Amino acid sequence: MAQRIDVKDLNIYYGDFLAVAGVEMSVEPRSVTAFIGPSGCGKSTFLRTLNRMHEVIPGAHVEGTVAMDGVDLYGAGIDPVAVRRQVGMVFQRPNPFPTMSIAENVLAGIKLNNKRISKSDADETVERALTSANLWNEVKDRLNRPGSGLSGGQQQRLCIARAIAVKPQVLLMDEPCSALDPISTLAIEDLVSELKADYTIVIVTHNMQQAARVSDRTAFFNLKATGQPGRLVEIDDTPTIFSSPREQATEDYISGRFG
Amino acid sequence: MASPATAMTPPVTPDPPPRRRRSRTTDRGLDRAFRYLAVGSGMLILATLASVAIFLVLEALPALTHDDLASEIAWIPEGGNLGDVVGPLIFGTILAAIVSLGLAVPVAVGIALFISHYAPRRMASALGYVVDLLAAIPSVVFGLWGVLVLAPKVQPVWQFLVDYFGWIPLFAGDEHGNASNPPRVLMTTALVLAVMILPIITAVSREVFLQTPRLHEEAALALGATRWELIRMAVLPFGRSGVTSAAMLGLGRALGETMAVLMILSPGFLYSFKLLVASQQQTIAANIAAKFNDADDIGRSALIATGLALFVITLLVNLGARAIVARRKDFSGAN
Ligand SMILES: Nc1ncnc2c1ncn2[C@@H]1O[C@H](COP(=O)(O)OP(=O)(O)O)[C@@H](O)[C@H]1O
Ligand SMILES: [Mg+2]
Numbered sequence: 001m002a003q004r005i006d007v008k009d010l011n012i013y014y015g016d017f018l019a020v021a022g023v024e025m026s027v028e029p030r031s032v033t034a035f036i037g038p039s040g041c042g043k044s045t046f047l048r049t050l051n052r053m054h055e056v057i058p059g060a061h062v063e064g065t066v067a068m069d070g071v072d073l074y075g076a077g078i079d080p081v082a083v084r085r086q087v088g089m090v091f092q093r094p095n096p097f098p099t100m101s102i103a104e105n106v107l108a109g110i111k112l113n114n115k116r117i118s119k120s121d122a123d124e125t126v127e128r129a130l131t132s133a134n135l136w137n138e139v140k141d142r143l144n145r146p147g148s149g150l151s152g153g154q155q156q157r158l159c160i161a162r163a164i165a166v167k168p169q170v171l172l173m174d175e176p177c178s179a180l181d182p183i184s185t186l187a188i189e190d191l192v193s194e195l196k197a198d199y200t201i202v203i204v205t206h207n208m209q210q211a212a213r214v215s216d217r218t219a220f221f222n223l224k225a226t227g228q229p230g231r232l233v234e235i236d237d238t239p240t241i242f243s244s245p246r247e248q249a250t251e252d253y254i255s256g257r258f259g
Numbered sequence: 260m261a262s263p264a265t266a267m268t269p270p271v272t273p274d275p276p277p278r279r280r281r282s283r284t285t286d287r288g289l290d291r292a293f294r295y296l297a298v299g300s301g302m303l304i305l306a307t308l309a310s311v312a313i314f315l316v317l318e319a320l321p322a323l324t325h326d327d328l329a330s331e332i333a334w335i336p337e338g339g340n341l342g343d344v345v346g347p348l349i350f351g352t353i354l355a356a357i358v359s360l361g362l363a364v365p366v367a368v369g370i371a372l373f374i375s376h377y378a379p380r381r382m383a384s385a386l387g388y389v390v391d392l393l394a395a396i397p398s399v400v401f402g403l404w405g406v407l408v409l410a411p412k413v414q415p416v417w418q419f420l421v422d423y424f425g426w427i428p429l430f431a432g433d434e435h436g437n438a439s440n441p442p443r444v445l446m447t448t449a450l451v452l453a454v455m456i457l458p459i460i461t462a463v464s465r466e467v468f469l470q471t472p473r474l475h476e477e478a479a480l481a482l483g484a485t486r487w488e489l490i491r492m493a494v495l496p497f498g499r500s501g502v503t504s505a506a507m508l509g510l511g512r513a514l515g516e517t518m519a520v521l522m523i524l525s526p527g528f529l530y531s532f533k534l535l536v537a538s539q540q541q542t543i544a545a546n547i548a549a550k551f552n553d554a555d556d557i558g559r560s561a562l563i564a565t566g567l568a569l570f571v572i573t574l575l576v577n578l579g580a581r582a583i584v585a586r587r588k589d590f591s592g593a594n
Contacts, residue, residue, distance in 0.1 A: 056480055085483030095474040099496030108492060109482040159478070166482070 002029040002200040003069040003169040005050065010064035011229075012045050012054060019045050021229035023064075025219060027170075032196050034211035034238070035204045037221035038253070042230030043204045044092075044174050046221070050202065051087035051172055052080040068169065085112070088163030090173040094155035096147030096162070103143040105158055106130060109166040125165055133161035134191050153184020160191065164199070171195065173203040177210065189214050208254060212242050220250045312570065319564035321557060331557050334550065345565050347528040349572065351540030355445055355520065356513040358534060359452035364506050367457050371464035376490060387465065394458035402522030405451035406443075410523070413450065414442045417535045428532050439537035443525035446534040451519050456509035463508065467501030468494050500584040507580035514573055520545035543569040 005027040012020040020042035027033050035043040048054040049062050052073060066073045073083050088109075096105045106126045110117055117125075126143065130136040135157040139150070147158050156176055163171060173192070177185040192201060192214045205211050211218050219235035234247050245251050322328060322341060329335045335344055370390060374383045417438035424430045432438060475493040484492055526541035526549070533539050547562045554562060 051481065053477065053481055056477070081483050081485055083483075084481055089481035091474065091477065091481075093474060095472075095478040097475060097478065097492060097496065099499070108479075112482055112484055112488055112492075162478075162482070 002198065004029045005170065005200065005202075006065075006067045006070075007050075008065045008067070010046070010049065010062060010066065012042065012049055012062050013060065014045075014057065015059035018229045020221075021231055023232045025232060025235050027200060027202060028217070029200050030196060030198070031216040032192060032201045032203060032214050033235075034215035034218045035202070035221060036206070036208060036211050036218060036253070037230070037233075038223070039206065040226065040230070041221040041223045043221050045230070046232075047172050047174055047202060047204055048089075050170070051089055052083045053089060055080065085109070085166060086168055087170045087172060088166065088168035090156070090159050090163055090171070090176045092175045093179050094152055094159050096150075096155050096158050098146065098148040100147060101144045102130075102139050102147045102150070102158060105147045106161050106165050108162055129161040129165035130158075132164055132191075132195065133157045134187060134194075135161055151184070153180045153187060156180060156184065156188060157191065160188075160195075164195065168199065170200045170202065173201065175204050175206060178206065185210070208242075212238060218242070220245070220247075220253060222249050222253070315563060315567040315570055319560060319567045322560035322564045325557065325560075328557070328561060331555075332561055335561070341561055341564060344528055345568055347530055348541060348543045348546055348565055349568055350530050351445075351528075352514055352542040352544070352569065352572065354532070354540060355449055355452065355524075355542050356510055358445065358449035359456060359513045360506060360510050362449060362453035363456050363460055363509060364502075366453075367460035367505070367509075368464055368502060370457075370461050371468055372490060372494070374461075374465050375468035376486065376494065387462075390458050390461045392458075393454065394462075398455060398516060398518040399522070401451055401455055402519040405447060405519060405523045409451065410442050410447055413447055414438065414440050417442050417444065417446060421535055429534050431533050431536070433533075433536045438535040439525075442535070443523055443537050444533075444535050445524060445540050448520050448524040449534070451523060452513045452516055455516060455519065456512050459512065460502075460505045460509045463505035464498065464502050467498040467505070471497045503583050504580060507576060510576055511573055514542075514569065514576065515544050516542075517544040517548045521548050 007023050007025050007027075010020070010023040011018060012023075023046060035047065037043055045054065050066060050073075054060050054062060062074060064074075068086070072078070096102075097108060100108065103122075103126045106129050107117070107122055110122075110125060127136060127140075130139060135154060138154060139158075142149075147155060150158060156179075160171075160173075160176075177188050180188065189210060192203060195201060196216075203211075203214065215238045217235060218238045218241040220233045220241065221230050222233045223230040233249050234241070234245060236245070241250060242254060245254065325331070328341055329337055329339050335341065370386070374386050374390075378386060418440075420430045421432035421436065421438045425432050425436065438444070471494045475497065476489060479489040479492040482492075520542050524541065524545065525537040526546065527538035528541060529539050531539035543565045547566055551559065551562055
């Protein structure tokens with residue numbers, strides 16, 4: 001249930017504004033790929049093209065192809081709703097549905113996919129997803145309480161549980177730890193390392209140590225100046241990027257010599 | 260206010276600069292002024308409310324304490340008392356308001372969702388304007404429209420309801436098995452009331468729906484929600500308490516609406532659920548308006564007693580609305 005992603009010649013627009021230009025990369029199944037780069041270089045924008053969330057913004061569109069196991073996500077007749085059911089997403093700020101209980105949050109995606117689910121299947125799914133998200137022990141006694149009553153780190157793990165409950169092919173995470181304290185951040189990082197056994201994971205992070213800790217491959221994005229499109233500078237195995245990158249810009253950014 | 264404080268500042272201290280000091284003092288003055296204003300307005304509202312309540316009670320007292328109203332007031336049945344009229348009036352008032360709410364809320368929520376989540380932007384704002392314009396039409400015009408335009412059009416529909424759904428008590432016909440013609444019935448009245456309360460419910464709901472956090476909409480979309488599923492998952496739950504408040508605002512207006520009811524409804528003083536038969540129910544407000552001019556002192560007092568009942572109902576409706584909103588606070592997203 002993990003798939004490879006091949007991106008070719010991808011240009012990403014907000015209306016007329018070219019935000020990210022000419023991205024070419026492959027993401028291996030059952031690996032963690034980290035996106036790093038200065039803010040505003042288009043990491044989130046690019047990430048959101050991988051599950052067709054980019055186009056929910058009015059005027060936003062792309063050129064090029066994003067293929068998942070050979071099938072172009074932007075091909076004719078591909079339903080973006082179906083794509084999003086295959087590619088889960090975790091956002092920068094934890095966003096459990098405030099009107100739903102913890103259990104309902106976990107089941108939210110399943111209820112969309114197949115409306116009817118038996119009580120025992122539901123219970124089993126809730127336990128499986130929360131266990132995978134390392135949250136089960138903390139919440140198993142209050143599954144019917146609102147998810148918004150949890151701490152930030154717990155909420156983020158609840159969102160991860162919600163995303164993996166539907167068994168997606170790919171899991172996208174946009175700076176999932178940026179709103180969390182260090183302990184919760186470690187919990188999420190451990191989780192990412194565990195989840196990689198089953199999922200293809202792409203994670204945006206502004207924290208280079210984090211990229212170095214959790215990822216197998218790292219992609220560095222940069223932009224020449226504000227108003228210019230962001231570009232993928234290079235992508236390579238994480239140790240290579242952090243020890244001997246090919247590009248000077250990458251070296252500068254990693255060693256903190258960046259403007 | 261600033262000058263004494265400035266004068267007290269030792270002239271030798273060079274910092275903070277005097278200008279800064281003066282503006283801070285003014286800020287404090289403004290702060291205090293604003294607090295007085297806020298507390299004052301709050302007290303004024305309470306005082307107004309209390310004075311209305313006291314007025315109603317005092318004026319109603321003669322009728323409430325009278326032991327033989329029936330002999331003095333024509334519209335109180337022989338051997339009966341005030342309660343025999345107030346009861347059906349309260350019933351009629353609430354029935355009319357609830358039926359109109361039942362007609363208005365689904366339509367209003369539908370329009371609000373269409374404006375907030377479906378319509379292209381230009382169309383959405385145009386539609387918003389049209390709905391707001393409805394609110395600007397005076398109720399007497401709605402009454403005329405109801406009697407002259409709407410009534411003839413809906414009569415066949417009411418007849419249809421009687422013919423095919425007459426087994427439902429609400430849609431029962433008269434003794435000949437017909438819907439009244441002309442249809443000066445509660446259903447027609449409620450329909451016009453529904454049109455009248457539609458703008459406020461739509462406007463408030465639309466604002467609430469538009470405020471659905473982007474975060475939660477995106478959470479739903481990223482799970483693979485269609486537009487409708489997004490609305491079910493994120494928009495409606497978030498907007499529920501807002502829609503409830505909107506409905507209560509509409510209910511308040513429907514409870515108190517006078518002119519349109521007076522012009523359309525043929526009054527009756529029965530505990531009757533028949534929505535399609537004339538001369539069954541009457542509302543408190545319309546009843547007061549219909550009888551007030553011709554009433555003598557004790558008659559007025561009796562009418563004001565019914566007004567007191569309306570006041571209490573409206574108060575209870577508002578308390579009820581608050582209770583509903585508060586009940587699921589944990590899940591409201593306010594935290
Ligand atoms: N909703 C939007 N509408 C228009 N421009 C946007 C929007 N979101 C982001 N951008 C622009 O796209 C560029 C990339 O932004 P983003 O992907 O958020 O960068 P990053 O995640 O790397 O910080 C920036 O120039 C930003 O201003
Ligand atoms: Mg970002």
